[in-house]
Structure formats: structure tokens, C-alpha cells
Amino acid sequence: xxxxxxxxxxxxxxxxxxxxxxxxxxxxxxxxxxxxxxxxxxxxxxxxxxxxxxxxxxxxxxxxxxxxxxxxxxxxxxxxxxxxxxxxxxxxxxxxxxxxxxxxxxxxxxxxxxxxxxxxxxxxxxxxxxxxxxxxxxxxxxxxxxxxxxxxxxxxxxxxxxxxxxxxxxxxxxxxxxxxxxxxxxxxxxxxxxxxxxxxxxxxxxxxxxxxxxxxxxxxxxxxxxxxxxxxxxxxxxxxxxxxxxxxxxxxxxxxxxxxxxxxxxxxx
Numbered sequence: 001x002x003x004x005x006x007x008x009x010x011x012x013x014x015x016x017x018x019x020x021x022x023x024x025x026x027x028x029x030x031x032x033x034x035x036x037x038x039x040x041x042x043x044x045x046x047x048x049x050x051x052x053x054x055x056x057x058x059x060x061x062x063x064x065x066x067x068x069x070x071x072x073x074x075x076x077x078x079x080x081x082x083x084x085x086x087x088x089x090x091x092x093x094x095x096x097x098x099x100x101x102x103x104x105x106x107x108x109x110x111x112x113x114x115x116x117x118x119x120x121x122x123x124x125x126x127x128x129x130x131x132x133x134x135x136x137x138x139x140x141x142x143x144x145x146x147x148x149x150x151x152x153x154x155x156x157x158x159x160x161x162x163x164x165x166x167x168x169x170x171x172x173x174x175x176x177x178x179x180x181x182x183x184x185x186x187x188x189x190x191x192x193x194x195x196x197x198x199x200x201x202x203x204x205x206x207x208x209x210x211x212x213x214x215x216x217x218x219x220x221x222x223x224x225x226x227x228x229x230x231x232x233x234x235x236x237x238x239x240x241x242x243x244x245x246x247x248x249x250x251x252x253x254x255x256x257x258x259x260x261x262x263x264x265x266x267x268x269x
Contacts, residue, residue, distance in 0.1 A: 001026055001029065001032065001034075001045060003024040003025055003026055003034055004019070004020050004022075004024075005019065005020070006019070006024055006034055006045070006047075007019050007024070007048070008023065008024060008036040008038065008039060008041070008043065009043050009047040009048050010036065010039050010041050010043070012039065013036060013038055013039040013041070014038055014039075015036065015038045015039075023036055023037045023038045024036055024037070025037060027042045028042075031044075032044060032045040032046075033045065049098070050065070050091075050094055050095040050098045054091070054094075060081065061091065064077055064081060064083075064088065064091060065091060065092070065095050068088070068092050071125075073125055074088050074089065074092075103144070104162075104165070104166075107141070107143060107144070107166050108165070108166055109166075109167075109168040110136055110139075110141060110143065110166055110167055110168060111168050111169070112136040112137075112138060112139075112141075112143075112167055112168075112172055113137075113138055113171075113172060113173065114136075114137040114138065114172065114173045114174075114175060115134055115135065115136055115137065115143065115163060115167070115172055115173070115174050115175070116134070116135050116137055116175045116176075117132065117133065117134045117135075117156075117159060117160070117163070117174065117175070117176050117182065118132070118133060118176075118177060119131065119132040119133070119151060119155065119156075119159075119179070120133070121151075122147075127149075129147055129148065129149055130147070130148055130149070130150065130151040130155055131145055131146070131147050132145065132146045132147075132148075132155050132156060132158075132159040133145050133159075134159060134160075134162075134163040134166075137175075143162075143163055143166045143167075144159065144162040144163055144166055145159075146158040146159035146162060151179075152181065153181035153184060153185060155181075156179065156181040156182055156184075156185045157181070157185040157188070157189070160174075160182075160185045160186060160189050160190075161189055164189055164190065169209075170190065170192075170207040170209070170210050171207065171208065171209030171210055172209070172210060173210075173211050173212075173213060174186060174190075174210075174211070174212050174213070175213045175214075175215065176212070176213070176214050176215075177214070177215060177216070178214060178215065178216035182212075182214065183212065183214060186212050187204075190206065190207070190210060190212075191204035191205060191206055191207075192204065192205065192206075192207055
């Protein structure tokens with residue numbers, strides 16, 4: 001037990017979230033508890049971790065979650081460890097919720113100039129799900145993921161809402177494919193009210209520096225490299241004249257990375 005690497009979980013404590021400040025002391029080695037000298041409260045060593053309040057050996061919990069993340073069926077884990085299926089699912093969902101909170105905390109305030117969003121169809125045990133992803137083109141940072149059973153507006157709305165929360169500002173170019181709900185969700189989430197001094201609801205407008213680019217592929221034949229572009233500053237959906245060559249390097253890299261990890265990401269959904 002090392003108190004220099006833990007933080008007080010009490011939200012009302014002035015030293016919450018502070019690591020290595022010397023305010024935490026070991027309260028009990030047997031019960032594995034710490035004590036905060038600021039708020040005078042004790043807390044378990046597993047507080048703020050996926051192991052909190054789980055009455056199993058830490059090695060067993062780590063091994064079970066490692067197997068699940070790498071695609072091991074829940075039925076196989078139940079048979080190998082003699083656990084209840086509901087218990088294994090609860091461990092998986094708790095770990096997934098903790099990972100989502102950690103991601104939202106670590107990936108935030110990103111200074112992105114161009115964000116590209118796309119969705120892929122993922123085969124998992126028991127069916128098929130859709131995973132929508134957003135990528136910062138400049139840094140190649142995987143911003144966020146949204147998973148749903150259907151490829152619809154709810155999936156896109158969830159993805160763009162999480163993407164907006166991860167960005168530091170609204171001045172960004174959002175590049176999407178020809179899926180219609182992207183435009184609807186972007187107009188609902190990104191536009192802001194513009195006061196006019198008159199009574200009634202103010203009109204909505206796109207923030208300065210924010211634009212939406214929607215690219216619609218020309219055909220479905222393999223190897224076709226040209227596509228008409230429908231673009232517009234502020235997402236007005238105007239179609240640019242002619243046909244221009246298009247290179248989907250960033251989009252394909254995003255899809256390849258998602259295909260390697262999407263099956264693991266959707267396990268906790």
C-alpha cells in the first residue's frame with residue numbers, strides 16, 4: 001500500500017483528485033483502507049477503480065476481464081471459473097462504465113481543426129452492432145466511439161454529442177460521409193442561438209469557423225476513386241460542381257483501427 005499514489009474519493013473534500021499531496025495515510029493494512037487527513041474520512045484501496053466493492057481476488061477479476069476483452073465467450077468464463085453468468089456480466093459492465101469515464105476525463109479539450117466521422121458494421125457474438133467513430137485528422141487521435149444495434153440518427157447524435165464534448169472549441173471542420181442523419185444531428189448540436197433583440201426564439205446559426213463537409217461517393221464499384229462532394233460552410237448542404245478525386249486515407253486508417261478494436265469496445269455495451 002502506497003498512499004502517495006491514491007486520491008481521496010470524497011467529492012466534498014478540498015483535496016479531492018490530488019495525488020501525492022501528503023494528505024492520505026494508511027488507516028489499516030488488514031482491511032486495505034486509507035485515511036484522508038483533510039476530511040477525516042477513510043476509504044478502501046480499490047475506491048475509484050473497477051475492483052471497488054467486488055468480493056473476489058484481484059487476480060481472478062483481472063484474469064476474467066482480460067479474457068472478456070479479448071473475445072472469450074461469457075459461457076466459457078462461467079464454466080472455467082465456476083461463476084454465475086450475471087456476475088460476469090456485472091463485472092464487464094462495471095469495467096466498461098469505468099473505462100468510459102476515464103476516456104471522457106483523459107480525452108478532453110482537444111484542439112482539433114478537422115474531425116472525420118464514420119461508422120462500421122461489427123460482428124460480435126450473438127449478432128451485429130454498428131460502431132460510429134470520430135477521428136482528429138491532425139493528430140490521428142481517436143476521439144470517441146458510439147455503439148448501437150441500429151445505424152440510425154440516434155447513433156449519430158450520440159457520436160456527435162460525445163465528439164463536441166471532447167473538443168476545446170467549436171471552430172472545426174467536420175467531415176462525414178453521405179449518411180443523412182449526420183447533417184440533422186450536426187444542425188441540432190452545433191448551431192447556437194443568435195440574439196436579435198426581438199421577442200421570441202432567436203434563430204440558430206453556425207459558430208464562427210465551424211463548417212460541415214459531407215462527401216457522397218459516386219458509385220459502389222471497387223477501386224472507384226472519384227466522388228461528387230456536397231459541402232457547405234455551416235452545413236448548408238450545397239453541392240460543389242463537377243467531380244473531384246478523393247483520397248480516403250484518414251477514413252480507411254480509422255476503419256482499420258476500429259476493426260481491430262471495435263469487437264472489444266462493444267463488449268461492455
